[in-house]
Amino acid sequence: MNERIAILIGDITRQHVDAIVNAANSSLLGGGGVDGAIHRAAGPELLEECRRIGGCPTGETRLTRGYRLPATWVIHTVGPVWRGGQHGEDELLASCYRNSLALAVQHGIRTIAFPAISTGVYGFPMAPAAHIAVREVNDFLEHDPSIERVVFVCYSQEAYKAYEAELNKPE
């Protein structure tokens, strides 16, 4: 297991990292799940900044401040809605991880926490989502020395087990 990667069970809004990633929707105007939790914890200034940005296409990312969160920054990314797996879902989910990490590097962010993007309301199955998340982060870290720590914040035992299985796979 890469020593720059960690997994834990918990609430991403409580993480003391440079940036947390939000599993947003393309309006960036908030919603349920982790998005709702992040907006509640950050306070109304986050929604104001998101309004000014004006939206984000699926697979892309946008950066805002973290306001009342312990994290300095929020990287908003829009995961794909699961439509059976034959509609580019895997590649779009991979783009969320790659683009989030690239944006982090551009802004000097060294520690970053990810939720399991798309695995809630958007219906992406947990095991393949964890596989893509771990593969993309491993590949990125291999070529980038500036990110010090990536934390996968799992909200359930099921998620934790899926990430643990991926992280313990032999290279």
Ligand code: AR6
């Ligand atoms: N900390 C960490 N993980 C969490 C938290 C939390 N506080 N809360 C939920 N999760 P979801 P999506 C997990 O539905 O599938 C929103 O309405 C959750 O268990 O938040 O990408 C947006 O506005 C699941 O494993 O995001 C969009 O409309 C994972 O986070 C839509 O949902 C993602 O679940 C995006 O759907």
